[in-house]
Amino acid sequence: MQQNKINDFGITISTVNGSGSATANNTIHKAISKMGIPVSARNIFPSNIQGLPTWYSIRVNEKGYLGRLEKDDILVCLNQAVVQDDIDRIVDGGLLIIDDKIKIDTKPTHLSIIQLPIDDILSCCDMPGNLKTYLANMVYVGVLAKVIGVNLDRITEALNQHFNNRTKAIEPNMEVVNAAFKWANENIGKDYGYALVSPDSMKERIVVDGNTAAALGALYGGLQHAAWYPITPATGIAETLNEYIPSIRFDNEKHETTCVVVQAEDELASIGMVVGAGWAGLRSMTATSGPGLCLMAEFLGLAYFAEVPLVVWDVQRVGPSTGLPTRTSQGDLAFAYNLSHGDTDFIILLPGSVKECFEFGWKSLDIAEKYQTPVVILSDLELGMNFWVSDPFDYPDKEIERGKVMWEKELDELIKKGVEWGRYLDVDKDNIPRRTVPGNLHPKASYFARGTGHDPFAHYSEDPDDWKENLDRLKRKIKGAVDDLPDSIEKKGRGETSIGIISFGSSDMAVTEVFDELNERGMFCDYLRIRSLPLGAEVRSFIEKHSTNFVVECNRDGQMKRILSMEYPEFAHRHIPVSKIDGLSLSAEWINTQISEQIKEGK
Amino acid sequence: MAATPFVSATSFTRDDYKGRPSTLCRGCGHNSISNMIISACYELEIPPEKFVKFSGIGCSSKSAAYFLERSFGFNGLHGRMPSLAEGALFADTSLKGFGISGDGDTANIGLSQFKHIARRNVPLVYIVENNGVYGLTKGQFSATAEKGLKLKRQGENPYLPVDIAMEAIAANASFVARSFAGDPKQVKELLKAAISHEGTAVLDIISPCVTFNNQDYSLHSYSWGKGHESPLHELSFIPPRDEITIDDFERGTTKEVTMHDGSVIVFKKLEREYDPTNRTEAIRMLEEAIRRNWLITGLLYVDPNTPNIYEMYSMGKEPLNRTPIEKLRPDRNSLRYINHSFS
Numbered sequence: 001m002q003q004n005k006i007n008d009f010g011i012t013i014s015t016v017n018g019s020g021s022a023t024a025n026n027t028i029h030k031a032i033s034k035m036g037i038p039v040s041a042r043n044i045f046p047s048n049i050q051g052l053p054t055w056y057s058i059r060v061n062e063k064g065y066l067g068r069l070e071k072d073d074i075l076v077c078l079n080q081a082v083v084q085d086d087i088d089r090i091v092d093g094g095l096l097i098i099d100d101k102i103k104i105d106t107k108p109t110h111l112s113i114i115q116l117p118i119d120d121i122l123s124c125c126d127m128p129g130n131l132k133t134y135l136a137n138m139v140y141v142g143v144l145a146k147v148i149g150v151n152l153d154r155i156t157e158a159l160n161q162h163f164n165n166r167t168k169a170i171e172p173n174m175e176v177v178n179a180a181f182k183w184a185n186e187n188i189g190k191d192y193g194y195a196l197v198s199p200d201s202m203k204e205r206i207v208v209d210g211n212t213a214a215a216l217g218a219l220y221g222g223l224q225h226a227a228w229y230p231i232t233p234a235t236g237i238a239e240t241l242n243e244y245i246p247s248i249r250f251d252n253e254k255h256e257t258t259c260v261v262v263q264a265e266d267e268l269a270s271i272g273m274v275v276g277a278g279w280a281g282l283r284s285m286t287a288t289s290g291p292g293l294c295l296m297a298e299f300l301g302l303a304y305f306a307e308v309p310l311v312v313w314d315v316q317r318v319g320p321s322t323g324l325p326t327r328t329s330q331g332d333l334a335f336a337y338n339l340s341h342g343d344t345d346f347i348i349l350l351p352g353s354v355k356e357c358f359e360f361g362w363k364s365l366d367i368a369e370k371y372q373t374p375v376v377i378l379s380d381l382e383l384g385m386n387f388w389v390s391d392p393f394d395y396p397d398k399e400i401e402r403g404k405v406m407w408e409k410e411l412d413e414l415i416k417k418g419v420e421w422g423r424y425l426d427v428d429k430d431n432i433p434r435r436t437v438p439g440n441l442h443p444k445a446s447y448f449a450r451g452t453g454h455d456p457f458a459h460y461s462e463d464p465d466d467w468k469e470n471l472d473r474l475k476r477k478i479k480g481a482v483d484d485l486p487d488s489i490e491k492k493g494r495g496e497t498s499i500g501i502i503s504f505g506s507s508d509m510a511v512t513e514v515f516d517e518l519n520e521r522g523m524f525c526d527y528l529r530i531r532s533l534p535l536g537a538e539v540r541s542f543i544e545k546h547s548t549n550f551v552v553e554c555n556r557d558g559q560m561k562r563i564l565s566m567e568y569p570e571f572a573h574r575h576i577p578v579s580k581i582d583g584l585s586l587s588a589e590w591i592n593t594q595i596s597e598q599i600k601e602g603k
Numbered sequence: 604m605a606a607t608p609f610v611s612a613t614s615f616t617r618d619d620y621k622g623r624p625s626t627l628c629r630g631c632g633h634n635s636i637s638n639m640i641i642s643a644c645y646e647l648e649i650p651p652e653k654f655v656k657f658s659g660i661g662c663s664s665k666s667a668a669y670f671l672e673r674s675f676g677f678n679g680l681h682g683r684m685p686s687l688a689e690g691a692l693f694a695d696t697s698l699k700g701f702g703i704s705g706d707g708d709t710a711n712i713g714l715s716q717f718k719h720i721a722r723r724n725v726p727l728v729y730i731v732e733n734n735g736v737y738g739l740t741k742g743q744f745s746a747t748a749e750k751g752l753k754l755k756r757q758g759e760n761p762y763l764p765v766d767i768a769m770e771a772i773a774a775n776a777s778f779v780a781r782s783f784a785g786d787p788k789q790v791k792e793l794l795k796a797a798i799s800h801e802g803t804a805v806l807d808i809i810s811p812c813v814t815f816n817n818q819d820y821s822l823h824s825y826s827w828g829k830g831h832e833s834p835l836h837e838l839s840f841i842p843p844r845d846e847i848t849i850d851d852f853e854r855g856t857t858k859e860v861t862m863h864d865g866s867v868i869v870f871k872k873l874e875r876e877y878d879p880t881n882r883t884e885a886i887r888m889l890e891e892a893i894r895r896n897w898l899i900t901g902l903l904y905v906d907p908n909t910p911n912i913y914e915m916y917s918m919g920k921e922p923l924n925r926t927p928i929e930k931l932r933p934d935r936n937s938l939r940y941i942n943h944s945f946s
Contacts, residue, residue: 034946161944206945216941222931224923225693227686244941248933256919258926260693264686265719272679272686272716276657279677279687280694281924283931298680306677392942395935400928407925438675439695439922441652448656448668450678459623460668 006195007037007062009073011148013140014086016079018050023162023173024137025056026387029207030158031150032060033389036202040066040509041387044584047232047325053082060196066388067510067588073194074148076140077102087111095192097143112192116143117183124179127172135176142180148194152181206392210383211236213354214287214313216393217361219249219259222400224282227262227273229292232325233381234315237287238263267292271299271312278303278310279449281405281437283365285311290319290332293339293376300374301340302451304474307424307433309368309375309403316380318583327583328381330505331555334562336376337533343471345478348533349377349486352508356531357383358393360486369403371481372435380554382585383506404434408442415444422457423447424470431477478534485532488539491515497524499599500546502575503553504530504560506585511552513588514595523599525550530560535567543571550595552578554586617645622669632784632810632825633663633732637670639787640701640730643794644671647842649699655691656701659684659713662739663705663732663810671701682713685720688727689912695922696913699798700727707737710746710765721776724802724911728794731767731805732784734812735823742815749822754815768903769889771805772882777909778804779885780902783828784811789900795840796902799866802911809898828898835877835888835901836870862907870902879905 011028015021029041040059046052059069071091077083077098084105090096092110100115107113118139127135145152155177156170163169215237218226228238241261249259264270270286277284288296293314303310316332318324336348347367349360360377368375406414406421414421414434421444424433433456436445447458454470455461493499493515503511508529515527528542543549543564551561558577565572578594580586620641625634644654656676658664664684667676679687684702692700702720709717709731720727735748742754746765753759771779778800780793790808797804809828811817817824836858843865856872860880870879878884885904892899919926 204942204946206942208945220932220938222928224926224931225690227690248937248941250917251919251930254919255917257917258919258923258930260916260918260923262689265715268683269686269689269716269719272683273690275679276677276687276690277693278690280655280691282690282694284690299683302680392946393938395938396932400932402928436675437694437924438655438691438698439924440675441650443652443673446652446673446675448672448676448678451680452678 004193005073006197007060009148009194010057010059010069011074011076011144012055012057012072012089013076014053014055014079014082015137017045017048017052017054019078019137020134021056021078021137023134024141025058026162027141027155027158028144028150029058029387030161031154032058032196033205033207034154034157035151035196035198036205037196037198038062038064038205038389039207040389042068042382043386045326053079063516064389065509065513065588067513068585070587070589076144078140095147095194097140097147112190114143114147114188116140121180121183122176125172125175127175131172135172138173138176139180142177143184145177145181146184146188147192149196152177204392205389207387207389208354209236209385209387210351210354210357210379211315211385212240213357213393214361214377214379214384215240216244217358218285218311218365219244220396221362221365222283223259223285223365225260225274225277225284226286227264227270227277228286229264229267229270229288231289231292233317233385234287234289234292234313236385237313237315267295268299271296274310275299275303275308278308278368279306279437281439283369285313285365287313287315289315289317291322293332293336297340300346301342301344303374304340304344304346305451306449307372307435309372311364311368312374312376314376314378315384316378318581324583326381328506328585329555329581330378330380330507330553331559331581332378333553333555334559336378337563339376345475345534347371347373347375347478347481347485349375350504350531350533351377351379351383352505352529352531354383354388354390355393362396363486366398366401367481367484370401370484371432371477372403373478373481378505380506404428404432406434406436406445407440408445411436411440411442411445423449424454424458425456426473431473431480482534482536485536487532487536488528488530488542490538490542491527493524493526494519495524497526498547499525500542500549501525501527501595502530502542502549502551502560502564503527507552507554510586510588510591514592517588517592518595523596533563535564539564540568543568543574547574549575550578550598551575552586552591554581555579556581615645615648615650617641619673620645620651620671622672625666625669627662627666627669628814630813631662632734632808632812633666634669635784635787636730636732636790636808636810637666639791639794640670643791643798647795647798649798653697653699654701655698656703657684657688657691658703659705659708661705661708661737662812663703664708666732667701667703682708682711683716684708684713685716685729689720689723689725692725692727693918694924696726696918697922702727702729704729704731705745706731706733706735706747706767707745710767710770714765714770718770718774721771721774721803721805724777724909726801726911726913727803728797729803729805731807732810733767733807733823734810734816735821736812736816738812738815752821766889766893767807768805769886771807772885772889772904776805776904777802777906778902779904780805781807781809782900783809783832783898785825785828786832786900789834789838792838792840793902795842796838796862796868799840799862799864800905800907801863802909831896831898833897833899834873835875835879835899835903836873838871838902839869841867841869860905860907868902868905877901879903
């Protein structure tokens with residue numbers, strides 16, 4: 001069963017949650033990344049603290065494909081409860097590395113097996129008894145180092161980084177890695193065909209999760225206030241804000257912060273705080289997931305109508321209801337686009353990589369303030385909580401843009417020019433009124449914001465013309481924002497084609513791979529990745545050019561497909577949904593099969 | 604601060620504190636409270652631009668438009684006035700916040716946000732205009748309506764009431780008062796004390812609804828209030844700049860509480876001893892009032908030294924919403940360092 005798999009294979013580590021395997025898993029993918037080889041890492045975990053099965057999947061791919069694999073080449077099994085299922089997830093000719101205490105009912109014949117005498121290996125190491133469970137996980141690190149060729153120096157570096165150079169923590173871990181490596185050297189004679197080979201030249205790459213990227217983006221975007229409520233999978237965003245504020249947003253001389261983060265009592269309050277702060281002139285955001293977004297809907301309607309800038313990160317998980325709290329989804333798109341009752345339209349940003357999480361993190365605050373409206377960013381658990389290799393984050397290439405905020409001086413100048421000002425009066429004839437914020441002490445600055453019908457001067461009004469003109473202006477305002485939103489990115493296939501693929505967000509990781517593969521096979525297609533709503537003109541022109549468009553997304557109903565059909569009814573028949581939701585991110589293999597079969601059938 | 608040329612503290616008239624004309628019913632207790640807010644702010648000589656108003660939904664929340672038109676205001680969502688205020692006040696901590704709410708807005712839909720703002724001690728004068736009834740939806744029981752109250756279309760109220768002052772104290776509020784819209788003098792003194800308090804000041808003001816709940820037997824009516832009001836003390840607010848002349852009061856009959864800004868609240872003893880700085884005593888008094896059917900009024904509890912939310916964060920002297928953009932974006936080097944830490 002010898003095969004050659006260099007820099008292209010998948011490893012899954014199957015453990016029990018709460019057993020402390022995070023350090024070991026993190027060390028492996030970090031060390032591989034430090035070798036200069038593109039790697040991604042996914043944690044498939046239960047909504048539970050301790051005792052249920054959890055899987056950590058690492059994909060190594062030289063071309064940088066990051067999508068989920070349906071089956072693994074190597075599986076490390078440390079969980080008796082799921083061993084049979086785990087065996088079925090290994091490709092033919094693959095490798096099972098298994099704790100020798102685990103019993104297998106029927107010995108598989110389609111793969112090689114390495115039995116790990118974990119207790120024997122640990123008994124050679126000198127360690128405090130209370131650390132034994134945790135350190136046991138380092139055994140498979142040492143064995144994998146031998147089997148696939150992870151460089152031991154890179155493992156040391158990864159551990160140094162993980163433990164912040166604390167020798168006391170690093171040494172016992174490294175001792176186990178070395179002992180396991182030595183055992184493997186002495187006992188595993190066979191070459192299983194897997195290898196990691198560093199490229200000749202290495203450019204700087206980072207490995208990071210989308211939530212960290214999002215929070216950092218916001219902090220470089222001048223975020224001043226955030227309010228949040230704990231929810232999987234969004235919590236990491238708020239926690240990262242708290243982690244970095246002391247070092248990058250704090251004036252140590254004056255002992256003053258420039259960003260305040262409040263943990264609210266629930267999502268009703270967190271969005272209320274964010275609306276209050278945005279109205280009062282602070283760059284403000286919250287991070288939540290589907291259930292939280294449901295609770296926020298009414299306040300977001302108010303913010304849309306009262307024209308309050310703010311940013312909401314929705315790190316999507318599987319719904320409806322509590323759903324699958326720890327599994328990924330792209331199922332909030334339709335809801336987010338038309339949040340709240342009455343007529344609304346929200347600006348939606350759709351990051352497809354950790355780099356875009358950072359970029360949209362700062363850009364969203366500019367967009368929100370420029371257009372005085374909420375911006376919803378749809379990330380998901382796949383992108384937000386997993387680790388992705390990426391080029392380093394780029395420093396913002398644009399000055400912070402705070403929009404039409406008038407302080408005393410600006411308002412005074414306007415009035416002296418004889419221009420009449422009202423909070424919702426379209427002074428500049430661009431549908432974006434000028435705004436003042438509390439603390440502006442000009443006697444003409446104040447106004448009474450409200451969710452009720454109002455005239456251009458923010459006074460209560462039930463006048464039909466006031467209502468209609470105001471709501472129509474809001475529509476034009478959001479439409480006018482489209483040019484400032486991240487545009488869709490088109491990739492051309494290798495030949496003339498009338499077939500298109502349309503996707504967005506984290507599904508891009510798998511779709512990119514499918515797009516390359518189909519074109520290599522001669523099934524030419526072009527690919528459009530949508531990065532924001534409302535849709536830009538480039539989306540329409542892509543659809544015009546392609547008589548068949550496969551719309552790939554991780555939800556049941558094909559929500560983007562529905563939006564496309566609604567926005568361009570004349571082309572509705574051109575869209576074919578390639579969508580499903582089962583808690584796992586879409587794999588390139590599944591998407592490829594769906595599209596290939598339908599192309600063959602001549603659709 | 605750059606902005607001061609526009610305001611001069613002494614040049615204001617009472618009219619500068621007025622709002623739009625009220626659209627509430629004639630005789631509504633809320634109008635009387637609005638008037639006292641206007642008077643209290645005017646007499647304290649704080650520029651109207653230094654106030655900011657928040658309200659929820661209901662008759663009470665509408666009233667926020669009927670005073671302080673020169674102040675910013677935000678009429679938000681039902682029961683969620685506190686969260687709006689909590690976010691907005693971070694923008695400029697020198698502003699004085701008014702939160703206007705009602706019994707439905709606070710004790711029904713908003714009970715959670717009410718209790719959480721109190722425990723965070725966000726500086727805000729939190730006024731509950733309490734009439735025991737929903738007015739805008741034409742007369743349903745609210746959570747503060749007494750058990751056994753009969754309303755025209757609703758029949759008899761089967762539930763025990765929520766006591767707003769008791770809830771506030773249980774939530775660790777640092778300033779809790781109860782008053783009666785029919786006693787404007789006390790309302791005004793309490794408002795001044797509340798404005799000077801640097802934390803959440805809860806004022807539960809019985810404010811009769813003349814249209815739906817003003818029957819003589821109703822605990823939220825004018826006549827019941829007038830017949831049963833039992834003030835804990837007579838209180839006077841002395842601003843920091845004024846001297847206290849003790850001759851105004853009989854020796855041994857007063858107690859003073861000095862507020863953070865140097866102002867003093869003087870409590871003159873009436874028929875009973877009452878110490879408004881004793882939390883246990885406040886709870887006992889509220890219990891007794893419930894049992895004996897008293898409408899006790901006055902400052903039930905105050906601790907001027909409870910740390911407020913701003914002291915829990917490192918807020919600068921300049922308002923956060925005036926921070927120049929250069930201070931909002933970390934430099935390039937810091938990002939290089941962060942990128943490197945992920946490599």
